[in-house]
Amino acid sequence: MADPLTIRRLYGRSKGHKLRAGQEALVEDLLPALSVPDQGAIDSWTLFGDDRPLHFEIGFGAGEHLAYRADLLPDHGFIGAEPFLNGVVGALGHIRDRHLANVRLHMGDALDVLERVPDGALRFVYLLHPDPWPKARHAKRRMINPGPLDLIAAKLAPGGEFRLGTDDPVYCRWAMMIMGARRDFEWLAESAIDFLTRPGGWPETRYEAKARRQGREVWYFRYRRV
Numbered sequence: 001m002a003d004p005l006t007i008r009r010l011y012g013r014s015k016g017h018k019l020r021a022g023q024e025a026l027v028e029d030l031l032p033a034l035s036v037p038d039q040g041a042i043d044s045w046t047l048f049g050d051d052r053p054l055h056f057e058i059g060f061g062a063g064e065h066l067a068y069r070a071d072l073l074p075d076h077g078f079i080g081a082e083p084f085l086n087g088v089v090g091a092l093g094h095i096r097d098r099h100l101a102n103v104r105l106h107m108g109d110a111l112d113v114l115e116r117v118p119d120g121a122l123r124f125v126y127l128l129h130p131d132p133w134p135k136a137r138h139a140k141r142r143m144i145n146p147g148p149l150d151l152i153a154a155k156l157a158p159g160g161e162f163r164l165g166t167d168d169p170v171y172c173r174w175a176m177m178i179m180g181a182r183r184d185f186e187w188l189a190e191s192a193i194d195f196l197t198r199p200g201g202w203p204e205t206r207y208e209a210k211a212r213r214q215g216r217e218v219w220y221f222r223y224r225r226v
């Protein structure tokens with residue numbers, strides 16, 4: 001994707017604390033079995049051998065939301081992308097513990113995989129607490145920008161849903177401004193309560209709980225692909 005507005009840079013680290021032996025085994029044994037193929041189109045047929053509804057989570061962190069949704073909807077397929085190794089290990093642990101057979105992972109940039117999904121193939125896209133890039137001169141690195149949003153819009157089926165959560169007031173305002181200017185997404189909020197309270201089927205991640213403990217507000221946005 002040639003997108004002059006978005007520079008693909010990671011905010012923060014891609015590696016954290018050293019893995020324990022059990023975690024290393026997950027990375028060596030389970031991750032290759034669940035990773036999306038390196039090449040070619042990525043859809044329900046290639047991943048699951050049928051035409052089940054497909055969900056995509058960008059930057060799943062420790063995988064709590066991804067695993068919760070996959071457990072809730074066992075007949076749907078889930079793709080999660082996350083470059084942070086310790087996060088991927090967290091997701092692998094949830095997948096193993098919950099015996100989830102409907103999740104595929106990509107350790108790396110979500111946009112690289114999203115580009116390979118056929119247009120209109122996704123039912124849901126999730127972007128929860130995207131990296132804030134708080135400085136104005138770094139705003140072009142935010143996921144909520146025309147380049148990534150055009151891609152998300154293309155990959156969602158009409159009527160599909162894009163969910164965005166943030167605890168960052170600057171990002172919240174930025175997202176409302178950018179999303180509000182788009183004609184291809186309809187904001188599903190009818191009143192303030194809809195974006196101030198967590199919608200059903202949207203679990204709290206540890207990241208979100210920490211934000212609330214530290215006194216930060218959390219905003220929840222649901223958009224329908226028109």
Ligand SMILES: C[S@@+](CC[C@H](N)C(=O)[O-])C[C@H]1O[C@@H](n2cnc3c(N)ncnc32)[C@H](O)[C@@H]1O
Nearest residue numbers: 059060061081082084109110128129131205207
């Ligand atoms: C603030 S954390 C939120 C994690 C998780 N979504 C949650 O709510 O608990 C942002 C995450 O986005 C990931 N991330 C950043 N850029 C990404 C990209 N291009 N593709 C996929 N994940 C990305 C980071 O590694 C990080 O784990």
